[in-house]
Amino acid sequence: MTTSDLRPVLDEETALRLLRNGAFEIEGRLVDASNTTLRGILTLDGLTARCVYKPVAGERPLWDFPDGTLAGREVSAYLVSRATGWDLVPPTVLRDGPLGPGACQLWIEEPDDAEPLVGFVPAASLPPRWFRVASARDEDGTPYALAHADDPRLARLAVLDAVINNADRKGGHVLVGPDDRIYGVDHGVSFHVEDKLRTVLWGWARRPLPPDAVEMLTGLAAALPGELGDELAEHLTLAELTALSGRVDRLLAGDRFPLPSEDWPAVPWPPV
Structure with missing residues (x-):
């Protein structure tokens, strides 16, 4: 084989x-x-x-x-x-x-030539159209930046993470699959009733949601009371489903990417 x-x-x-x-x-x-x-x-x-x-x-x-x-x-x-x-x-x-x-x-197999979209980069040479999320230094004191690309595919993933309340979006959980498709993996610590969003994709914080995200959230709000909610009820509690609907409603009402919580670490460890 x-x-x-x-x-x-x-x-x-x-x-x-x-x-x-x-x-x-x-x-x-x-x-x-x-x-x-x-x-x-x-x-x-x-x-x-x-x-x-x-x-x-x-x-x-x-x-x-x-x-x-x-x-x-x-x-x-x-x-x-x-x-x-x-x-x-x-x-x-x-x-x-x-x-x-x-x-x-x-299993998603990343192509050998796939270019990373998230990671630590030298602070003095942040790639064009990348967002700086946090600052760091290596063991020699050289400054680095935790950063990610300003890529609409990643922006969609950031919206999804806000919806499911993902508490562990590390850079290594972002995969580039065949045909340059973006995938997110490792969502076991999601859907908590409390705000636990923890991610490396904070570059769009405070920015308006793109039109396709608003359209998606509107459709999701309509789907949750129906078949989608019934499917999710096999795995989530009623309180978790209610919190999920509430997050969708708040994202629609605010029309912006969320801000980091002051009550929960904003970036997972390790970040990548």
């Missing part, structure tokens, strides 16, 4: 069918993840693709999120992303796997 065999171009429904029903083989563990995170290979009807599998049994207890709920939040982020029409989160399902039930997400 070649690497290209594991990079099939799949439409969404085919990807979901493979994720739900594919025969599962564990390939290895992603050792940098704080919770048990495995890479696997799924095979169904002659199709083969990689996936990321996060079993509920491997979730590390957190003081502010109920135990055993992170996988469902991963699926919820995908459901909201799909409802926006922006498709920023790879197809994700909750399924049984080798270590029990867990979130199973299509």
Whole structure:
């Protein structure tokens, strides 16, 4: 089997069918993840693709999120992303796997020549059309800037994070996939009822929302009381769904990207 065999171009429904029903083989563990995170290979009807599998049994207890709920939040982020029409989160399902039930997400392989859109750059040479988010120095005292590109694809991701209340948008959770599409991954600590937005994508703070974001939020507000809300109710509490609707309404009313909270660290650690 070649690497290209594991990079099939799949439409969404085919990807979901493979994720739900594919025969599962564990390939290895992603050792940098704080919770048990495995890479696997799924095979169904002659199709083969990689996936990321996060079993509920491997979730590390957190003081502010109920135990055993992170996988469902991963699926919820995908459901909201799909409802926006922006498709920023790879197809994700909750399924049984080798270590029990867990979130199973299509693996996104970044091209070798993909240019990073978020990271630390020398403070004296910030790339054109990049936003400085925070200042830093390396061990030798050389100044750097945590920064990201002023890219409309990233702006959409920043809006999605505000909607789902993502508490951990690191730079490494932003992927550039095939055809230069942007994907956000790792949404287990999202949808809290309290404001916990923590991200490296603060470049648009206070700025007006673009028209496509206002259109998306309007559609999302209309979808939440219907089928979308019913799907999310399988993974989120009533209080979390109410808070989700409230965030959408506030974004529409304010018509601007949110500001960092004064009660919660604004940038995750590590940032990238």
